Amino acid sequence: MKNQRSIERNGLCSRLVTIVITSLFLLSLILEAHIGNVKIGGYFFSLEEDEIYTVYAEETAQLVYNYMRDTTYGGYFQEVSEDWTVVTNTRKGFLGNTFIARGFLQLYERTKNVTYLAWAENIVSTLWKKCWDQTGQLGFFDGYFQNWTRNTNSQTLQEQAEFVHIALDVYNYTSNSTYYRWADQTMHFIMDYYHDHTNGAMYRTRNGVTGTISNTNKQTEVSLGAFAWAAMKWYAYTCNQTALTYSQECVNWIRNHLWNATSSGYMTETNSVGLVTNKYYYPNVEMWGLVGMLEYYRHTSNSTVASWIRDGLNHINNTMWDRTYGGWYRKLNPDNSTLQDTKTGWDNAEQPWFWHYVYGVTNNISDKNTAIRSLNWTRDHVWDSAHKGFWLELTRDGTTVIFNTKNDWVHGGTVVAFAYRRIHEISINNISLSKTIAGQGYNVHINVTVTNDGDFTETFNVASYANTTLLQEQEIMIPSKASLTITFVWNTTGCAYGNYTISAHAYPVPYEADTGNNTYTGGIIRVVTPGDVNADRIVNILDAGAISAHWHPGPPHGPLDYDPNFDTNCDGKINILETSIVSAYWTGPPKGPLDP
Numbered sequence: 001m002k003n004q005r006s007i008e009r010n011g012l013c014s015r016l017v018t019i020v021i022t023s024l025f026l027l028s029l030i031l032e033a034h035i036g037n038v039k040i041g042g043y044f045f046s047l048e049e050d051e052i053y054t055v056y057a058e059e060t061a062q063l064v065y066n067y068m069r070d071t072t073y074g075g076y077f078q079e080v081s082e083d084w085t086v087v088t089n090t091r092k093g094f095l096g097n098t099f100i101a102r103g104f105l106q107l108y109e110r111t112k113n114v115t116y117l118a119w120a121e122n123i124v125s126t127l128w129k130k131c132w133d134q135t136g137q138l139g140f141f142d143g144y145f146q147n148w149t150r151n152t153n154s155q156t157l158q159e160q161a162e163f164v165h166i167a168l169d170v171y172n173y174t175s176n177s178t179y180y181r182w183a184d185q186t187m188h189f190i191m192d193y194y195h196d197h198t199n200g201a202m203y204r205t206r207n208g209v210t211g212t213i214s215n216t217n218k219q220t221e222v223s224l225g226a227f228a229w230a231a232m233k234w235y236a237y238t239c240n241q242t243a244l245t246y247s248q249e250c251v252n253w254i255r256n257h258l259w260n261a262t263s264s265g266y267m268t269e270t271n272s273v274g275l276v277t278n279k280y281y282y283p284n285v286e287m288w289g290l291v292g293m294l295e296y297y298r299h300t301s302n303s304t305v306a307s308w309i310r311d312g313l314n315h316i317n318n319t320m321w322d323r324t325y326g327g328w329y330r331k332l333n334p335d336n337s338t339l340q341d342t343k344t345g346w347d348n349a350e351q352p353w354f355w356h357y358v359y360g361v362t363n364n365i366s367d368k369n370t371a372i373r374s375l376n377w378t379r380d381h382v383w384d385s386a387h388k389g390f391w392l393e394l395t396r397d398g399t400t401v402i403f404n405t406k407n408d409w410v411h412g413g414t415v416v417a418f419a420y421r422r423i424h425e426i427s428i429n430n431i432s433l434s435k436t437i438a439g440q441g442y443n444v445h446i447n448v449t450v451t452n453d454g455d456f457t458e459t460f461n462v463a464s465y466a467n468t469t470l471l472q473e474q475e476i477m478i479p480s481k482a483s484l485t486i487t488f489v490w491n492t493t494g495c496a497y498g499n500y501t502i503s504a505h506a507y508p509v510p511y512e513a514d515t516g517n518n519t520y521t522g523g524i525i526r527v528v529t530p531g532d533v534n535a536d537r538i539v540n541i542l543d544a545g546a547i548s549a550h551w552h553p554g555p556p557h558g559p560l561d562y563d564p565n566f567d568t569n570c571d572g573k574i575n576i577l578e579t580s581i582v583s584a585y586w587t588g589p590p591k592g593p594l595d596p
């Protein structure tokens with residue numbers, strides 16, 4: 001039910017994209033199959049690796065819940081000690097709380113453990129109650145002191161946008177419309193108050209007291225990417241044209257003003273008219289511009305934007321990754337020379353998530369390869385194996401810890417990174433039969449319900465069987481998180497009388513781990529002499545009587561009403577045609593002319 005509803009909701013805007021993404025996907029299938037054949041298996045998660053990462057994510061989530069949660073005022077503290085036992089900063093970071101919620105939501109998506117969903121719901125409710133300005137004029141304040149006393153200094157667009165994400169995700173999983181309403185209100189607030197009506201695109205920061213724009217700059221991460229990401233996600237629910245237009249402005253802004261053609265990367269920030277005010281490169285900033293572009297591309301299939309995205313991906317992958325020691329640099333000069341070479345928890349926690357997200361849109365194997373490379377480096381160097389969780393900052397080679405406290409958004413990001421893996425998973429959930437007694441030579445409809453619980457649109461074959469005999473195969477395509485019921489028409493001409501067990505099988509898709517649910521056995525069909533509607537192997541007065549009892553639609557209407565088993569010729573009626581079949585096959589004496 002829920003799957004069906006979300007398809008309807010997303011369907012309007014996503015249909016075109018599905019077609020394009022499906023074609024990309026088919027290409028990648030060919031590529032994956034080829035690579036699989038030559039056994040370059042190291043590029044893909046094995047099942048064991050998946051399980052290890054889920055364990056890491058669950059461990060981290062539990063630690064965050066146990067030691068960072070503020071049981072007095074709600075939400076999560078900004079920072080705790082290396083061993084998690086001492087709260088070292090009791091402030092409340094709005095963004096950190098949204099990141100933790102995203103981590104819990106991601107973990108729920110992977111495990112379906114409703115505990116994580118409840119934890120995320122709690123954060124969303126707390127942020128709404130403690131930080132949203134109930135007049136609707138000022139948006140979300142950043143939390144500040146432990147008791148959520150408001151920081152009225154500045155309110156970034158990124159904070160507002162992050163809330164839209166987590167509220168929409170919680171709504172998607174719970175169907176509780178309150179969360180949708182909150183996301184909706186926030187998005188309208190953003191569009192009303194952060195848009196630059198003169199030059200286009202979105203401003204960075206508003207003043208929490210006066211409500212005026214306090215920083216008119218436009219930043220890749222804070223205003224442009226974060227907005228387009230949230231706005232396009234909301235657009236998928238609403239088809240709101242303003243969200244689409246403003247997102248496009250942001251995407252164009254990133255390309256037109258922040259692209260550095262000399263060093264081939266997206267710089268960080270411009271002023272309101274597009275003059276670059278921060279020319280440095282940061283992996284966790286540049287990636288957010290691309291996240292916005294990717295979400296825009298996902299819903300528009302704009303091929304120009306696709307090429308802009310690839311330019312930025314190449315920059316992050318070729319230049320921001322440390323080819324000597326691995327890991328992501330913190331900051332580069334505009335000529336790509338290294339400015340800060342230490343490795344931080346947040347850059348390194350966000351990149352694996354980012355690259356998996358990229359791969360989910362592009363289906364490009366090299367993007368998945370980058371995700372796994374960065375996830376492995378993070379696990380091997382930033383992961384605190386003694387106390388669990390991530391360190392805040394390390395030396396370039398990843399061997400020495402510089403800052404060892406545990407911080408809210410790094411750990412939200414850690415959970416996201418470790419829980420985030422995209423899977424292929426199809427299954428058959430049901431078979432329903434149009435009838436269980438079929439006169440030989442007549443049709444039976446076999447309805448098979450197939451579900452795609454994975455993260456990709458899948459195209460595959462489904463086969464139907466009577467006992468071990470293959471009846472038919474059909475090729476179908478199902479979007480991610482959707483179900484489809486397909487019908488096989490079995491013509492029983494030439495089938496021996498007797499019982500047939502009906503089953504269906506969905507051929508596994510590449511990299512599908514759970515294939516045990518791809519086969520479903522769904523009932524028995526008895527093939528009988530036509531007219532033997534009660535299946536007692538004799539065609540006689542009892543069959544004729546049963547037919548009249550089910551006479552449909554009449555008049556006169558049979559007292560036992562329509563039953564497909566008595567509608568031998570499958571025309572939706574039980575009438576004189578059935579009785580003439582009974583006469584033709586009458587067992588006798590006297591035998592009917594067609595009695596076998």
Ligand SMILES: [Ca+2]
Pocket residue numbers: 425426427512514515516517518
């Ligand atoms: Ca399966």
Ligand SMILES: [Ca+2]
Pocket residue numbers: 531532533534535536537538539540542543
């Ligand atoms: Ca009979």
Ligand SMILES: [Ca+2]
Pocket residue numbers: 567568569570571572573574575577578
């Ligand atoms: Ca009929």
